[in-house]
Amino acid sequence: MSDATASPTLFARLARGVHRHRSGVLGGAVVFLVLAIWVLLQGGHLTTGTIDGIEAAKAEALARPAAAGSTDQTLAVIFHHDAWTVDEPRFTKAVADVLARAQRLPEVExxxxxxxxxxxxxxxxxxxxxxxxxxxxxxxxxxxxATAAFPAVRAAVEDPRLDTTLTGKVAFLAALNQLLEHDLLRAELISFPLALLVLLWVFRTVVAAMLPLVVGGLAVLCGVAGVLLLSRVTNMAQYTLNVVSLIGLGVAIDYSLFIVSRFRGELAQGLTTEQALTRTLDTAGRAVAFSGLAVTVGLAGLLFFRGSYLSAMGLGGALVVAFAVLFALTVLPALLSWLGPRVDKGRLPFGRSTGRGGMWHALATWVMKHPWLVLLPTLALLLAMGLPFRRLELAATDITALPPDTEARQGAETLARLFPREAATRVLVAVEFPSGDPFTPQRASALYDASRRFASLPGVVGVESAVDLSPGMDKAAYQQLAAAPAEMLPPELRVARDAYLTGNVAVLQVLTSAPPSSREARELVKALRADRSVGEGRLLVGGQTATDVDATAFVRHHTPAAVGFVMGMTCIVLFVLLRSVVLPLKALLMNLLSLAGSFGALVWIFQEGHLHQLLRFEPGPIEPSLPILLFCALFGLSMDYEVLLLSRIREEWLRTGDNTHAVAEGLEQTGGLITSAAAIMVAVFAAFALASVVVVKAMGLGMAIAVALDATLVRVLIVPAMMRLMGDLNWWGPGHHGHPHARSEGTEVRP
Structure with missing residues (x-):
C-alpha cells in the first residue's frame, strides 16, 4: 500500500470526493456558467486607466467648472465641403443646423x-x-x-450635406474601447483553434484535447464576469478584459494539460479511474495549486498600486487565475472521472507523446554531461537580448496608438494641418487662491506676470487665459478690467474672462507645438512646476503631458515594493513546495533572465521600431504600466514550468537521493509537456499580438516571447544545467540530513 493510500493528503481526499460526487460538481459548473453569461449580458462600467491623487488629476478637478478648463471632455468637430466655402450661406446654415441639433442633446454642455x-x-x-x-x-x-455619450453626439453631428470628422480625447477613448472589444473577440476566435491544434498534436485524441478548452473557456467566462461585477464598485480599465482573457485562457489550458497528461499516464500504468485520479491530483494537482498560488502572488503585486487601474487589474487577474485553479481541480477531475479510459477516444493518426524517450532522453543525457557548455552560451544570449531594456523610455498611450484609418486619428491629423493652434499640446495650469475672487486687480497682476513667464519658456507658442484676451492690453489694462463691475464689461470680454475663472481658481492653457509624449513637453511641465507661486496663489499643472509625467512617477515610486513583495512571496511559496532554500533563489534568478529577454525585445521592437512594418504599428515610448504589468503576470506564469519541472525532479530525488539522475529524469519526463504547454500559451498570447491597439499588441507579444524563452532556454537548458552543477546543494534546507529517500513528505513516493 502506498503512503498516499495509508495517509491520504488533501489532494488525494479532494480527488476521491470529486470522483464520488462528480454529478454535483458538474452541476455546480453549469450554475457558474449560467451566472457568468447573465453577468456578461448585463455588462459593466469599464473606464480608461486612471490614477487617483496625482497632481494632474487635482488640476483637472479644479479647472473642470471653467469653460476653458479641462479639454478632456471637448470634441473637435471639423466640417468640410469640397465645393462650398465657409462664407456661403448654405455652408453656414448646414453647420448651424447640425450644431443646434447637438446643443439640444442632454449630454452636451x-x-x-x-x-x-x-x-x-x-x-x-x-x-x-x-x-x-x-x-x-x-x-x-x-x-x-463623456465617452458613453459619444455615439449620440456622433450621430447628431452627421449631416448628408457636409463631411464631418470628430477628434479629441473623448473620440480617442471611444475608438480605443471599440477596438479593444474587437481585439478581444478576434484574439479569442484565433487562440481557441490554435490551442486546439496544439492539444490535438500533444494528446493525439479528440476527447483529451477538448477538455483543456472546456476548462479554459469556463475560467475566462467567469473571470470576465467577475471583472464586470467589480467594475461596478471600482475603477476598472477597459483593457482589463483583454488582460484577464489572455492570462486566464493561458493558465487554464496549461493546468488542464498537466492534469490530463498525468491522468492518461497513470491509466496507462494499469490503475483504475479512481486510483489514477487520486494519484494525478496528488502530484500534478498539487503542482497546479502551487503554480496558481505563485501566479496569484505575482498579480497581487499590482495591489501595491492602490488608487490606480493597475490595482483593479491585479484583482481581476488574480480572480481569473483562481477560477482556472478551481475548475482544473474540480470540474476537470469530474469530467475525467466520468470519462475514465474514454479520455482516449477519437484517436488521431499523428502527434506525439509528451512523455519520456527519444529526443528528451538524448537532451537530458547531453545536458547532464556538458552543463557548462549549455549554461554559458545560453546565459550570454539571454543577457544580450535584455540589453535594449537599458534604453527604455516611458510615455502614456496617445492617439498614435490607434490605427491610421480610425476617424479620431485622422481627425487629429486634419486638425493639426488646418488648425494648428487648436491642435497644439495644451498644458493646463490651475492657480488656486486661498479664497475669494481670483481676478482682483492684485491677482490679475500676478496672473499677468505668470502668463508672460510661461510664454517665455522654451517651446511655448502661446498662452490662453483671462490676462491674454488681446495682444494690445498691458498689465494696467487687465488690472482695470479686474476692478470693473462685471455688468459694465462688453459681452465678449465678460464671456472670455469668465471662461478662465471659476470660484477661487484661475485657469491658464500653455500651448506648445511639441507632441504630448515628447521630451520637450515633459520639460515644459517640469519648468512650470519649478515655481509654484502666483502671488498668493499656488499653481497645479495638468493636461495629457502632466498626467503622463505623474503616471510614470507613480509607477516608479510603487514598483520597488511590488517587485519585492512578488519575489519574496514567490520564494516562500517555492520553499513550502520544495523544502529547499537554494531552489527558490535560483528560480527567482531564472525568472529575471526570461523577463530581461522579453523586456529587451519589447524595447527593440516597439520603442525602437524594428519589425514595425510587419506588425503594423507606430514606434514610440512604452506605456508606463506595461513593464510592471508584464513583470507581475509573467513572474507568476513562469512558475508554471518551474513548479512542474522541479516537482517532478523532487519526486525522483526523494525516491533515489541521486541529484544528477533526478534532474535528468525530471527533464526527460516533463520536457515535452513543458514545451507543449508553452506552445499553447504562445499561441494564445500571439493571437493577442495581432491586436490593433499597440498596448495590447505589446503585451501579447511580450508575454509570448517571455514564455517561449522561459520554456526553452531557461527551463529546458539553464535550470537543469545549473542543478547539475550545484549537486546536492540544490536540496539544502531545514531538516536536510542527506537521506531524502528516507523521509516521509506526504508526496506520492513510487516503489
Missing amino acids: SVVSPVGAPPALRARFVSRTGHDLLALVRLKGGERE
Whole structure:
C-alpha cells in the first residue's frame, strides 16, 4: 500500500470526493456558467486607466467648472465641403443646423463655433483653405460619462450635406474601447483553434484535447464576469478584459494539460479511474495549486498600486487565475472521472507523446554531461537580448496608438494641418487662491506676470487665459478690467474672462507645438512646476503631458515594493513546495533572465521600431504600466514550468537521493509537456499580438516571447544545467540530513 493510500493528503481526499460526487460538481459548473453569461449580458462600467491623487488629476478637478478648463471632455468637430466655402450661406446654415441639433442633446454642455461669433473668434475656427470650419462641443460629466455619450453626439453631428470628422480625447477613448472589444473577440476566435491544434498534436485524441478548452473557456467566462461585477464598485480599465482573457485562457489550458497528461499516464500504468485520479491530483494537482498560488502572488503585486487601474487589474487577474485553479481541480477531475479510459477516444493518426524517450532522453543525457557548455552560451544570449531594456523610455498611450484609418486619428491629423493652434499640446495650469475672487486687480497682476513667464519658456507658442484676451492690453489694462463691475464689461470680454475663472481658481492653457509624449513637453511641465507661486496663489499643472509625467512617477515610486513583495512571496511559496532554500533563489534568478529577454525585445521592437512594418504599428515610448504589468503576470506564469519541472525532479530525488539522475529524469519526463504547454500559451498570447491597439499588441507579444524563452532556454537548458552543477546543494534546507529517500513528505513516493 502506498503512503498516499495509508495517509491520504488533501489532494488525494479532494480527488476521491470529486470522483464520488462528480454529478454535483458538474452541476455546480453549469450554475457558474449560467451566472457568468447573465453577468456578461448585463455588462459593466469599464473606464480608461486612471490614477487617483496625482497632481494632474487635482488640476483637472479644479479647472473642470471653467469653460476653458479641462479639454478632456471637448470634441473637435471639423466640417468640410469640397465645393462650398465657409462664407456661403448654405455652408453656414448646414453647420448651424447640425450644431443646434447637438446643443439640444442632454449630454452636451456647450458649443463654441464661428457661426455668429465675433470676427476675432471666427478667424480661429475657419481654415485657410476656405472649405473647413471647426466647432468645439463640450460634454457633461467626467471621462466615463463623456465617452458613453459619444455615439449620440456622433450621430447628431452627421449631416448628408457636409463631411464631418470628430477628434479629441473623448473620440480617442471611444475608438480605443471599440477596438479593444474587437481585439478581444478576434484574439479569442484565433487562440481557441490554435490551442486546439496544439492539444490535438500533444494528446493525439479528440476527447483529451477538448477538455483543456472546456476548462479554459469556463475560467475566462467567469473571470470576465467577475471583472464586470467589480467594475461596478471600482475603477476598472477597459483593457482589463483583454488582460484577464489572455492570462486566464493561458493558465487554464496549461493546468488542464498537466492534469490530463498525468491522468492518461497513470491509466496507462494499469490503475483504475479512481486510483489514477487520486494519484494525478496528488502530484500534478498539487503542482497546479502551487503554480496558481505563485501566479496569484505575482498579480497581487499590482495591489501595491492602490488608487490606480493597475490595482483593479491585479484583482481581476488574480480572480481569473483562481477560477482556472478551481475548475482544473474540480470540474476537470469530474469530467475525467466520468470519462475514465474514454479520455482516449477519437484517436488521431499523428502527434506525439509528451512523455519520456527519444529526443528528451538524448537532451537530458547531453545536458547532464556538458552543463557548462549549455549554461554559458545560453546565459550570454539571454543577457544580450535584455540589453535594449537599458534604453527604455516611458510615455502614456496617445492617439498614435490607434490605427491610421480610425476617424479620431485622422481627425487629429486634419486638425493639426488646418488648425494648428487648436491642435497644439495644451498644458493646463490651475492657480488656486486661498479664497475669494481670483481676478482682483492684485491677482490679475500676478496672473499677468505668470502668463508672460510661461510664454517665455522654451517651446511655448502661446498662452490662453483671462490676462491674454488681446495682444494690445498691458498689465494696467487687465488690472482695470479686474476692478470693473462685471455688468459694465462688453459681452465678449465678460464671456472670455469668465471662461478662465471659476470660484477661487484661475485657469491658464500653455500651448506648445511639441507632441504630448515628447521630451520637450515633459520639460515644459517640469519648468512650470519649478515655481509654484502666483502671488498668493499656488499653481497645479495638468493636461495629457502632466498626467503622463505623474503616471510614470507613480509607477516608479510603487514598483520597488511590488517587485519585492512578488519575489519574496514567490520564494516562500517555492520553499513550502520544495523544502529547499537554494531552489527558490535560483528560480527567482531564472525568472529575471526570461523577463530581461522579453523586456529587451519589447524595447527593440516597439520603442525602437524594428519589425514595425510587419506588425503594423507606430514606434514610440512604452506605456508606463506595461513593464510592471508584464513583470507581475509573467513572474507568476513562469512558475508554471518551474513548479512542474522541479516537482517532478523532487519526486525522483526523494525516491533515489541521486541529484544528477533526478534532474535528468525530471527533464526527460516533463520536457515535452513543458514545451507543449508553452506552445499553447504562445499561441494564445500571439493571437493577442495581432491586436490593433499597440498596448495590447505589446503585451501579447511580450508575454509570448517571455514564455517561449522561459520554456526553452531557461527551463529546458539553464535550470537543469545549473542543478547539475550545484549537486546536492540544490536540496539544502531545514531538516536536510542527506537521506531524502528516507523521509516521509506526504508526496506520492513510487516503489
